Amino acid sequence: MWHQLPIHMLLTLGWMALWGSQAWWHEAAGAIVGGAILYALTKGTGQPFYLKRVAALVKFAFVFLGELVMAARFVVRISMAPRPRHQPGVVALPLRLKTDASITALTHLLSLTPGAVPIDISPDRTEIYIHCLDLNELEAVRASKERFEELLLEVTQ
């Protein structure tokens, strides 16, 4: 999958060498032409196209930034509330990810989402235990966990 990246760079360099120019528009044109050639080749061999993975990563970054803003607002709201009335608890949520790296990434992301800190993974790796600051916000925590898991599945498989 990722070996397509150096091939793409080589195609771009080849295009620039043919034009004998290092101008950015030749580089951009080379990247587009190289991408089209790579796409045709991956269509032919049935391999997944690596730029789709890159697009998934970019989408991921934006979702993550949005989630950070939400987390910041949540912390401000709950710590400035005149009478804190949150109801903490520990919930088990199903875990669909399989590899070590993706589970680590998920726990990292979850500890930055509003009102959730992952505590532990069940020994058979089917559940993740999360400490929720407010059980009334459980649905929000579940939703962001699902979203991150979906994106991680997209990126890692």
Next chain:
Amino acid sequence: MSETLTSLSVSEIVTSFLMLAGAFLILAGAIGVARFGDFFSRVHAAGVPSTVGVATVLAASAVYLSAHMDQVFWKPLLAIVGLFLTVPLGTEMLARAAYITNVKPAETYARDDAEDRHAVEHKEAVE
């Protein structure tokens, strides 16, 4: 007064906004740590602001230095990456260690799935 405002450049306005936002977040986190009753709630209040708030202040320094050195200044971004890799890990490990070693919450949980299903064996192992 209006003169000083209009003499601010765009980069200075962005820098000030990021600095104030970051400082406000860190303040909110500090208030949360001081006010919340038990360890787990404090971990919540300490984790997010100390990453997002500090990252915002670092981003402000990146904008300021980039504008004043006429080149993009990457080093604060490196620090932000380091921050995002390490602080969540610390948060998780603190919460996990506290849960396994049976640190008491301020009031009993309305719902505790780990208690029933899994963490019991851990707790026995510690005692």
